[in-house]
Amino acid sequence: MDSIMSKLRNLDAYPKINEDFYSRTLSGGVITLASSVVMILLFISELRLYLHASTETKLIVDTSRGETLRINFDITFPALPCSMLSLDAMDISGEQHLDVRHDIIKKRLDTQGNVIGTRQDGIGAPKIENPLQKHGGRLEHNETYCGSCYGAEESDEECCNSCEDVREAYRKKGWAVSNPDLIDQCKREGFLERIKEEDGEGCNIYGFLEVNKVAGNFHFAPGKSFQQSGVHVHDLLAFQKDSFNLSHHINRLAFGDYFPGVVNPLDRAHWTQKTPSGMYQYFIKVVPTVYSDLRGHTIQTNQFSVTEHFKTGDVGRFQSLPGVFFFYDLSPIKVTFTEEPVSFLHFLTNVCAIVGGVFTVSGILDSFIYHGQRAIKKKMELGKFN
Known part of the structure; x- marks a missing residue:
């Protein structure tokens, strides 16, 4: 034990005045060891900051024009079948994308959330050999099939x-299909049978939209959409259902590419519907963002904030369309993040400041302890002498 104390005493880096110049104490050795550990930890922290670039943030006015906005999404509807679910997008410029299918993938899910084998739309009950022709009769031998559009054909x-x-x-005519069984093609393909077969299933839909960089909305809703007297509506009568469960889980929603440090507030968001039907709305403020790294690589992307609202609706009167709506608007301010390297001189200055600061504070602490111990020792000796 004495040898350990002696070795620790020899670590004292603070010589004392007179005998203090050469006197080494146990407390001085402990303080020296502790201050060395502190200096090493602070040096490692400073080295880590030096090796990683600092990020400078600026706010500028967004003057970009004619650009597009990419919306990446991955959303699960655990109680809405894929055969019912459709995606529409529209903006304030008047451009509409109805029943979007390109760059979109749907996965049928069972009640446990497991993926069911996918199949192409339109495959249902077996086709009969002589379907109903456009002229009203049945398909004859060597006759090319041309089915009727039931008054909706444009030519x-x-x-x-x-x-x-x-x-x-x-849809193009703005009509709704009230009873699919009255349409030979739908009856032949088992449209209603497929709807009933998929009852209770869910759907995972993911992909991306490329839209104009102006305010607009995109929404997921049951039925095929069309315009009726200038109003956007969906054909819900074909499904012969009174309510639709729009509970959903947003696995991912991003406006643009990923960049370091980005936080998408709707990732892993979940909402459960407790009323028969209604419209769930997300109001999103999109902030254009530019991220530039040390190598000069630039990422043109976006951040966003969001508020949420649920509006109950009466499906029978179409007072509000049942669906999940994302209304987005763009901020006129652009945020730029630029990675900048830390200079070696700045790093060296910080290291010198760490060493000098720790050494000075440790010296003051050691002096206080040493002189305190001496004063106590002298008082004890005086007390014994008297």
């Missing part, structure tokens, strides 16, 4: 050879 040459073709023709 005499137009044919609707599937249930989806008929529904699309109706």
